[in-house]
Amino acid sequence: MGFVDYEVKGNYAIITINREQALNALNSEVLDELDKVVSGIDLDAIRAVVLTGAGEKSFVAGADIGEMSTLSKAEGEAFGKKGNDVFRKIETCPIPFIAAVNGFALGGGCEISMSCDIRIASESAMFGQPEVGLGITPGFGGTQRLARIVGPGMAKQLIYTARNIKADEALRIGLVNAVYPAGELMEQAEKLASTIAGNAPIAVRACKKAINEGLELPMDEAIALEEKLFGSCFESWDQQEGMANFLRKKDDPAKVKKVAFKNE
Ligand code: CO8
Numbered sequence: 001m002g003f004v005d006y007e008v009k010g011n012y013a014i015i016t017i018n019r020e021q022a023l024n025a026l027n028s029e030v031l032d033e034l035d036k037v038v039s040g041i042d043l044d045a046i047r048a049v050v051l052t053g054a055g056e057k058s059f060v061a062g063a064d065i066g067e068m069s070t071l072s073k074a075e076g077e078a079f080g081k082k083g084n085d086v087f088r089k090i091e092t093c094p095i096p097f098i099a100a101v102n103g104f105a106l107g108g109g110c111e112i113s114m115s116c117d118i119r120i121a122s123e124s125a126m127f128g129q130p131e132v133g134l135g136i137t138p139g140f141g142g143t144q145r146l147a148r149i150v151g152p153g154m155a156k157q158l159i160y161t162a163r164n165i166k167a168d169e170a171l172r173i174g175l176v177n178a179v180y181p182a183g184e185l186m187e188q189a190e191k192l193a194s195t196i197a198g199n200a201p202i203a204v205r206a207c208k209k210a211i212n213e214g215l216e217l218p219m220d221e222a223i224a225l226e227e228k229l230f231g232s233c234f235e236s237w238d239q240q241e242g243m244a245n246f247l248r249k250k251d252d253p254a255k256v257k258k259v260a261f262k263n264e
Contacts, residue, residue, distance in 0.1 A: 004033040005054070006040075011047045012193040018054040023061035026108045028082065030064075035086045043094060044263065047197035047204065050189045051090070051116055052100040053109075056182065059101040059125065060109030063140065076139070083108060083140035087115035091212065094205045096196055100189035101125045102182065106164065111138060114145035117208060119175065120189055121167045122182040127175060128164030148215070150175055200238040201263040206230070237264040 005016040015037055017024045024030075041049065053059040063083065071079060090097050090112070099105075099113035101121040110127050113119050121127075129138045129146065137143060138159060147155035150173045158165070167179045180188050196204060206229040214222035233239050238261045248255040 002033065003030045004037050006037050008046065009190065010194075011045065011197040012049065012190070013041065013046045014050045014052065014190075016052050016054050017060055020055040020058075022064065023058035023104055024053040024055070024109070025061050025064045026083065026112070027064035027067045028079070031082050031086050035089065038086065038089050038093060041093070041095070047095055047201045047263070048193040049093075049095060049097045050100050050186070050193050051097055051112070052102055052186065052189070056103065056124075058103040058109070059099070059105045060112055061104045062107030062109050062130070065134065068136075076136075080139035083111070087112055087141055091115040094208065095201075096204065096208055098189050098192055098196075100185050101127075101167075101176065102185055106130055107138065107142070108140045111140040111142045111145065114149060114175075115141065118177055118192065119170075120178045120180065120185065120192070121170060121176045122185040123167055123179055124182055125167040125170065125176075125179070126164050127167075127170045128162065129159045130162045130164065132160065133162040146175075198258070198261070200233075200236075200242055200259075200261045202236050202238055203233050206233055237262050 003017065003019045005018050007014045007016070017030060017034065019025060019030055063079070068076070068079065096118065097116040099116035099119045101113050101119055103122065103124055103126070105113050105125060105127045107130055110129055129142045131138045131142070143155070143159065146158065154173050167176065170176045171179050178188070210226045210229045214225050217225060242259050242261070245257065245259045
């Protein structure tokens with residue numbers, strides 16, 4: 001595809017937003033392509049996804065300001081929905097997404113990273129929601145996800161001031177999980193994807209669903225959801241072999257092996 005690259009690496013995949021001349025800004029075409037790529041992931045084969053931006057300077061420098069500049073109220077709302085639908089597809093995709101933030105993650109760039117399960121960044125990364133400086137609100141979920149990730153007080157400060165923050169501050173406030181030198185970022189992201197992909201896929205997916213959906217529920221309902229998902233793992237080949245492997249190890253440490261989980 002033109003603006004979105006998709007590369008399969010065994011049991012994980014890398015999605016690269018590739019509109020480098022505009023710092024990977026998200027216009028309608030990029031969003032449409034991203035939607036197709038995410039919808040087309042082979043969930044029988046792929047167990048984790050790394051999302052990154054092309055080039056060394058930018059992850060995603062936001063929604064396309066040129067495209068937005070002439071929108072009417074109704075068109076603005078429709079553009080917001082287009083982005084939100086794709087980001088929600090990422091957020092609710094059964095398999096984990098890791099954002100490898102390799103530079104600017106501003107506006108829609110910060111927002112797409114927040115629709116991923118995990119964010120790691122290069123030392124050169126910069127995060128921010130500059131929208132109020134452009135006369136708009138964050139429109140791809142920023143007011144909602146930033147507040148949930150870093151807490152309402154910090155989210156309000158960042159959004160009201162439109163201040164950009166560097167990777168070390170993003171780490172300090174819990175917006176990213178780790179920061180690496182630029183040259184190591186993809187290696188670390190792939191290592192993380194590969195580790196996740198090596199664990200039992202049915203269980204990993206159930207964990208994603210339990211955390212995402214449970215956070216929106218009162219505790220009693222959230223615990224009940226976890227019980228259901230916990231129960232759903234039983235009788236799978238992965239559960240039976242995963243536990244049998246542990247018990248064999250106890251009998252005879254020489255029988256230690258890494259289970260090749262089957263997603264069954
Ligand atoms: N949209 C369109 N083009 C962009 C964007 C963008 N967000 N960001 C960068 N570009 C383009 C520039 O126009 C420039 O193009 P050209 O070479 O043709 O002039 C090219 O990328 C390189 O950019 P710069 O020359 O500006 O590079 P610098 O290194 O000088 O600056 C910055 C890099 C600081 C990232 C700067 O480009 C910048 O401030 N960009 C805008 C960042 C921003 O404000 N992002 C938020 C946009 S608003 C948003 O994302 C809202 C999301 C919700 C939408 C809801 C819709 C209703």
